[in-house]
Amino acid sequence: MTEPDRKEFVAPDAEECGTPKERPIDRAENSAVPPRRRFFATGLRALFEGVESASRSIQGRLPQARAAFDRLRTRLDQPPLRPPGALPEVGFAATCERSGRCVAACPVHALQFLGSSDPTRDGTPQLIPSQRACVLCDDLSCMKACPSGALTLVPKEAIRIGIAQVHHGDCRRSFGEPCRECVDRCPLGSAAIGLDRAGRVEVRAAGCTGCGVCELYCPTSPRAISVVPLAHASGRER
DSSP states (O other): OOOOOOOOOOOOOGGGGTOOOOOOOOHHHHHOOOHHHHHHHHHHHHHHHHHHHHHHHHHHHHHHHHHHHHHHHHHHHSOOBOOTTBOOHHHHHHHOOOOOHHHHHOTTOOEEEOOOSSTTTTTOEEEOTTTOOOOOOTTOHHHHHOSSSSBOOOOGGGOOSOEEEEOTTTOGGGGTOOOOHHHHHOTTGGGTEEEOTTSOEEEOTTTOOOOOHHHHHOOSSSOSEEEEOGGGOOSSOO
């Protein structure tokens, strides 16, 4: 009996045995972020960028906000602005009868009653220019209506309710905008307000009556020009 022919054994391919071949690792595929996770990552990144941008913007505005807050606090500590022709504050408060005639006589309803815990001031007339301003009416009605002498009749040019002060850090002109509202609206014109050589708003103390028209029409918030009592004027614009 002859020995059968020997044949060399060759192992079949793994796939032929039903076992899938191991695929090489695709690192790019393995590291890919699932769509949902990628969506949230993109959203968070945009959120953080927005917060960072807002933070920089707020930090840039902090000095102006602080200055506006200081002005508000200072105004609360100041005596109120009185009608045209008013006596100095102490004399005015002592002389005013609280009759309300000056308030009723004002043609533009610029005067209002002061509510105060101080009985010497409560019920006396005041002017709040950011709400309504004195228009320096031709009749000078409030002064003529006063029965007590707390308001005395003075020429229009001699009226000194207070004095306007410019806050250049808030003024649009400081940022290159050609705003002229305060200059163009002033009832006394260039005698009281104008532009200096640098193009900045300049209050001319000799002519400013403190009527508040400039403050009323100032378009910025906080207002870049405001009227303060004469006794509290800083003597310089900021």
